[in-house]
Amino acid sequence: MTGGASPSWPLALEDVPRWDLDHEVVVVGQGVAGGAAAIEAARAGADTVVLERMTRGGGATALSTGITYFGGGTPIQRACGFDDTPEDMLAYVRLAAGEQADPERVRLYCEGSLEHFEWFRALGVEFNESFLDDKVTHPLTDACLTFSGNEDAWPFSEQVRPAPRGHKPAREGEAGGYLMEAVLQGTAAAGATPVTECRAERLVQASDRRVVGVVARRERERIFVKARRGVVLATGGFVMNRAMLAKHAPPLLRCNYPLGTAGDDGSGIRMGTGAGGEAVNMSEGLVLNAYYPPSSHLKGVLVDALGRRFINEDAYLGRTSDAILHKADGRAYLIVDDAIYGRTQAFHKLVAVEESFEALEKALRMPSGVLVRTLEHYNAGVGRGEDVLFHKALRYLRPLQDPPFGALDCSTDNSVFGVFTLGGLAVRATGEVLDADGQAVSGLFAAGRCTAGLCREGRSYASGLSIGDASFFGRLAGRQAARAASWE
């Protein structure tokens, strides 16, 4: 064994000095994807171990609101009076997942959504029968159901009957930790063995390319973990790895608030590609610049550095933020008046307050007349009850007319831009990692943000699609690994 002790260089089977652990299924990472995989692998009868680099599992999900995207008529949707159907959900998730999404994956996800919801409830996760009728980015009450994407925003609202599908567990504040506690307990209950503070470093690969184990570091010791049936990579994305962002998704470098844990360093993606897997969709990410709450800010006007609009302000913030980054080159302002301005989440600075559009335009150093024209044109349309450029919903159409007028800076270099990655290993819906020619790398499975999963585009994303994707397809990957033939 010469050099190369890095994730992207698998260890040859013949160079393994000993096996310190010996299991049928080895899951790498105990976020929601790895947790779901371990539960299902163990329930399928496989002797399963989960290697977690932190002192405790949880992953990025444990840091989140815990909103998960379910639909097709969940008990919560019905109790709250929403008549969602699997067909409507499928039609919407097709749009939300993006043009490059795997249709099979989208179909399975929507068909299985009610069962998947009950799977979480059976783990002990509770959901209240309540609807949060407000546009918030980060709901902190224990209400469950929200419109968590673009369902009720143009152009989606014209294409599919809107229904709220974001389901937050019944806890105030961040509920992701609560959700993950249930998953961690479920993992132990299913009989899978968690090994914490154990960081996977490399895969072990036989000469026929089959993945047969993992090299890991546990405290100061290097251990060799045999995987008789399969390894499931569930290591998270790569938003914490700036070198990887530069190589694959440079615009995301402009976002200053990575959403994830230190584990989201792309190591699983590198392990997978080193073993022959392909990394795809690597340029995509979800970008989040939250200029609301208060939801009255959706009645404001978002403009670029020249003073021109470029998106409907009431779209999901993944969509508006993507537009700020790509269409407005990362420089934008939300223009508000005194009537709609409210207390923000302190993610933005009020960089100008003036008594007239003209003065505001001047204060923002915009080309003469452009912002004034934008706001006059917007107000005139609103007077007729329409947004001719971007079709913002009627309930957010209100003229800006109460001075003073203010500008909230929504630029990448002067406000908070959350970000995580949406690219990773190419996998079948059932979790097999694929090479660049579409052949499965035997013995290797993956789920969650280390894969190119359900949703491929930030601009169409809805909150809850990542936890939904990772948990749903983590389960499938765990089952598939458990039923793979043993190599020894």
Added chain:
Amino acid sequence: MTGGASPSWPLALEDVPRWDLDHEVVVVGQGVAGGAAAIEAARAGADTVVLERMTRGGGATALSTGITYFGGGTPIQRACGFDDTPEDMLAYVRLAAGEQADPERVRLYCEGSLEHFEWFRALGVEFNESFLDDKVTHPLTDACLTFSGNEDAWPFSEQVRPAPRGHKPAREGEAGGYLMEAVLQGTAAAGATPVTECRAERLVQASDRRVVGVVARRERERIFVKARRGVVLATGGFVMNRAMLAKHAPPLLRCNYPLGTAGDDGSGIRMGTGAGGEAVNMSEGLVLNAYYPPSSHLKGVLVDALGRRFINEDAYLGRTSDAILHKADGRAYLIVDDAIYGRTQAFHKLVAVEESFEALEKALRMPSGVLVRTLEHYNAGVGRGEDVLFHKALRYLRPLQDPPFGALDCSTDNSVFGVFTLGGLAVRATGEVLDADGQAVSGLFAAGRCTAGLCREGRSYASGLSIGDASFFGRLAGRQAARAASWE
């Protein structure tokens, strides 16, 4: 040996049944990168073979105008009265190569440009001492020197003293074939052996990851080619592979005119990643929608589907086309009047001709008043000698005032969008292929469009940077492979 006879699955050395050919350096692909690599490897004393899948070498370069990006004071620049310096060239290429470019690569390219120009002349490529003082996309005279990028367009023109650096060989029409003939003859003269109609299928790799050969198909026969010192991949990009575009660069799928040969199918990238190399920058490409000549069209106004401008019309077409694709969502029109409208290259349809701005706006089904306002605002600025939004150069500022007014459709689905890819294997400037952790894959080198090379972004690209990149760094890769230690 089980299954997996695909580029992304290297053959294990132990499974090689025999060696049909045995060389020190094996170059895969005989476009300008492979040709340059073979010449330098052979000149360095290495026994060198070039495998070319077509009946004759040439690659995408042979289909091109042959414009190559040289500067820093070439004999042609001096003869034409342009006072370029290596420092100005470096400052400009830094911008043109993009933020993610390798600074070392940019520096080497600019420092070596005069020598590289003479290298081509020594191969017999002639360049006339003449400057083409017109904005054309596809020069068909035998004039040499052109402004082939954004040198004289905003914002580049404000940052670096402009100089023309596109050098076309002294042939009318397409001159790329002429340039490649010189390279092919130079390859033979240097003593490298070309083997045509021989398609590389897979790499051969030893258990320590060293690349030691190539499996190829020659007519109906599979042959095994030993590479004692190194393999140089010079197989071109992946623009002909729609599945790869979907996985890595979906927006490029909207472009209907791939620029390349059938060989640009990404096979070299897949061979390289299968052997442990990393593919980076994969989402980037050069997109070309040529609404000029005639250069009078640069006096027109490019608008999106809503009737709003989004770029200075006199930028290099790689920049304007990138903006059409990404900022205007692929739907744009060039608005002209009777005075500037001229015979086009038939890449565009004149989809509306009207006597007034109002009628044109209506004919194009744009929101009421927006296009009219855009054109009135533009004309007013032009009257003051300025383009306040996008800073088009003074020489192209002229009011649209002579009816009828026309709209050339510059949309992706109704005009010609040329495209090639700018992503590929991560390589050092000297050609070593790198894995995802930055370690070299021993015995493997690459150059040209199968690598992430000199220029990383279509929006800053200049014509001639690809032939320049591929030939310059092909030479370095050939030399480096020739001096690698022999494995046997």
